[in-house]
Amino acid sequence: AIGVENPEDNRRRYRELLVTTKGLGEYISGAILFEETLFQSCEDGTSFVDALNANGIVPGIKVDTGLKPLTGCEGESWCSGLDTLADRCASYYKQGARFAKWRTAVNVAAGPSDIAIQEAAHGLARYGAICQENGLVPIIEPEVLLDGEHDIDTTYAVALKTWSAVFKAMADYGVDNEAILLKPSMVTPGADAAKKEDPETVAKYTLKMLNNVVPPAVPGIMFLSGGQSEMEATLNLNAMNQEPNPWHVSFSYARALQNTVLKTWVGQDENKAAAQAKLIGRAMANSKAQLGTYDPSGEDESAAEGMYVKNYTY
Template sequence: MAATQFAANTLAARPAAVASRPARRGLRVQAAAYNGAYAEELVATARKIASTGKGILAMDESNATCGKRLESVGLENTVENRQAYRELLVSTPGLGQYISGAILFEETLFQDTRKGTSMVDELNKNGIVPGIKVDKGLHPLDNSNNESWCAGLDGLSQRCADYYKQGARFAKWRSVVSIPAGPSAIAVRDCAYGLARYAAIAQNAGLVPIVEPEILLDGDHDIDRTLEVAEMTWAETFKYLADNNVLFEGILLKPSMVTPGAEHAKRSTPDEVAAYTLRMLRRRVPPAVPGIMFLSGGQSELESTLNLNAMNQSPNPWHVSFSYARALQNTVLKTWKGEEGNVEAAQAMLLKRAKANSDAQQGKYTADGESAEAAKGMFEKGYVY
């Protein structure tokens, strides 16, 4: 279907009273959502990523944060070590059975493997859609409660065009909301508006935007407070997405699960996390959105998988899945340790964790055979990457 036909069908579906309403003199009637040259491709890409039993491998840590991971297993933070580790991930045989998209850092998107093939080609051979982190990180928000704002809108249009040319087909922008900080109205509004502007720019360059207003785990608040803040944040986010004519069928979301704060005395069961999280999503997220790809936010590998599994025990309006970083890679990195002889064992661990979350996406996961290592929490207070 051509883009013009897509637009025509979209307009044809509008109620007759609206479609026939005359335009004000001198004003041009605009479509309610993006229907440009990439509209069909965006919808197709989003649907491919939101495929049954599949989720996203988030391997987009900045070079500094990737360095912390390498140093945790005794490796220097060098280009060569980052290349070797990321090559291990993208070239894992059979990974495409469980992973439909991989978020890359800019260095990796333009990088070759040690054998001379591009990282992008390795992903494509595995049937995995390459994606790219496009934000420029968090900065202090003046006149707020020690909160942050996310930079990166300047020059984003050209960068997205360059990323598309290099082979990326989706993008990610992470902004955050802090519950201990209030959160202040200005911080929530800045988070939501920045995400909406980024999403509009990304779609116009052919990249499916992942929209990620992360509700940080930091704090000792209970699960009801998290629900309250999450509902407020997502309401604001979708308001600005609509105001910016973002095509909802061509986006993916990356929300936090609704849990108590990391320092709260009572931990929630997977069933409670699922009930609260799905309640929030049903109140705030239109069914037009194809995929909800949860972040793990410092949960253990086991906890994040159990919670995802609980959310898929009954049908949802969207593909409810995962976009995990540490919750897919923690055991992988500790198995590898930078030793060439450990590559196959590390890749086997990646496949194990990817399959576990694939099963959880389908509501079929059991924790049989999980190790004590998988149950270790990974929360870091004030985590940045």
């Protein structure tokens, strides 16, 4: 998207830009790393883990090994990686990771089938139990995909059913609700829906869904952005924090934090400081939204650019 090749050294250079941004820890408390990133170092030899810790940011790790087609359920998937997870968690903890993320996906446009929802719930519950046994706090993330033309009521029904199944499975596996974080999708219409909804409506539906299924014992809810524009994700989070709720409601964004950063950097070292300034700006905006005090006036036009990609994987 930015015209830069993707060899390991370019990935390392970009990640060094992120982890060495001074003051980022004022607005960001944790960073989810790929396995490659967890073991990488800055040009001066400082490990990324040490650089993050020095910035007041806790390192975490993405531990699933990707989505696979779910046999017999067209357009649906299951999440792989459970067979080797315990050994990998021990290695990641030794390297400095203190929390983990496992992303499975629920496709509203494909049904979703009961089989897909139960598979997602089962995988997340086993992952959660394994992580807790190995000292890692699990982030629970069944992403309800934006793909489709469905309205917000349809998304709400699917999200409610999915999260109900997830909490039932976690109870069966003995996952400690006080030692997890949630990473839900916001309840929005499908990306191709005829009717869009304003942030207040998104907040109303999302909080209603969460209040129906999430125990107050869960300490934190960190929303994913899921292809929303940078500004849209921030406005929706801000609206969430206008309403009372029993949890710490915050953000765990990738594209909605980094889109402008990448387009500013474009692989050039001379753009590093400018890109880091963009990162601080987006982190600060979302930190304010987490407090319900975000003001979008003065935002760049680029912050309103949509980032939805159909069938997005990473």
